[in-house]
Amino acid sequence: MKCRRCRGPAVIDIRRHNAAFCRDCFLRHCREQVKRAIKDHEMIVPGDRVLVAVSGGKDSLALWDLLAELEIEADGLYLGLGIGDYSDESGRHARDFAVARGRRLIEVDLREEYGFDVPVAAAATRRAPCGACGLSKRHLFNDVALREGYDAIATGHNLDDEAAVLLGNVLRWETGYLGRQAPVLPNAPGFVRKIKPLVRLGEREMAAYCVLTGIDYQVDECPMAQGNRHLGLKEVLDALEERSAGAKAAFLFGFYDRGREHFLEEAAAERGDLRPCPECGSPTTSELCAFCTLRDRATGENVPVHLRRAPVGD
Ligand code: SF4
Ligand SMILES: [Zn+2]
Numbered sequence: 001m002k003c004r005r006c007r008g009p010a011v012i013d014i015r016r017h018n019a020a021f022c023r024d025c026f027l028r029h030c031r032e033q034v035k036r037a038i039k040d041h042e043m044i045v046p047g048d049r050v051l052v053a054v055s056g057g058k059d060s061l062a063l064w065d066l067l068a069e070l071e072i073e074a075d076g077l078y079l080g081l082g083i084g085d086y087s088d089e090s091g092r093h094a095r096d097f098a099v100a101r102g103r104r105l106i107e108v109d110l111r112e113e114y115g116f117d118v119p120v121a122a123a124a125t126r127r128a129p130c131g132a133c134g135l136s137k138r139h140l141f142n143d144v145a146l147r148e149g150y151d152a153i154a155t156g157h158n159l160d161d162e163a164a165v166l167l168g169n170v171l172r173w174e175t176g177y178l179g180r181q182a183p184v185l186p187n188a189p190g191f192v193r194k195i196k197p198l199v200r201l202g203e204r205e206m207a208a209y210c211v212l213t214g215i216d217y218q219v220d221e222c223p224m225a226q227g228n229r230h231l232g233l234k235e236v237l238d239a240l241e242e243r244s245a246g247a248k249a250a251f252l253f254g255f256y257d258r259g260r261e262h263f264l265e266e267a268a269a270e271r272g273d274l275r276p277c278p279e280c281g282s283p284t285t286s287e288l289c290a291f292c293t294l295r296d297r298a299t300g301e302n303v304p305v306h307l308r309r310a311p312v313g314d
């Protein structure tokens, strides 16, 4: 197997590109894909202050590294979700990466600052942990970015993640979500721009990037991921990709180019009239925003006794 660019010995093949690469040409390929995503979707403009949502996993650390390689200065934000050893380990990977490279890492701990964590929220709401976790992450990324004056929040969603989300939304015809699924969501009053610079790179490429650059990332899966329906959707897409290389990319990029436009009206209508949440100021269509509602439930009486924690400050 030879490298497509330099004809040297290849270390990885990428079937959807019908190509194999040596180490250096592969790293260059990753940089080019990120550069192209940023340019095609106008994700970042010169002078932007970028905040990377860092989980300690391969995608977010590779993203932070790739942005620096492209001379895009970005700080990191790590959220302590309180998921036992998994969170301890994730935090360590994020901190070690930041220290080794002299980067600023902002840390927010759900339990310390808001009095609950993901397992408690899941028990209180009697729903899958990923729902409470995703909601908290979205809220806090935006909140911290607004408070600290960042122009864009970059997340490590890759091609496999986005294709799986798209398949899930299509299977249920979630028209509002379909209208909002994009590699970049522009800023709006109360919302900082969200960008996904890894949409052109797959899961396997991100793992290879970390291995080849010596990035020490959290390999273990989150113990709460069981029951996360995206894992099943990814398996379905992997099976399709196996039969037809490039199927995932065609599905996702075809949607961006020709599908999403049909759902924009629904997405706008679902947003309705936004007003500031009386507790935290975040834009919401309800009386209280979803995060404050979750926090109230997770710190309230309906939390099982064994999971209750002392209120913050006690
Ligand atoms: S798998 Fe679910 S609970 Fe675990 S970090 Fe991801 S979203 Fe949160
Ligand atoms: Zn090469």
Ligand SMILES: [Zn+2]
Binding pocket: 277, 278, 279, 280, 281, 282, 288, 289, 290, 291, 292, 293
């Ligand atoms: Zn609120």
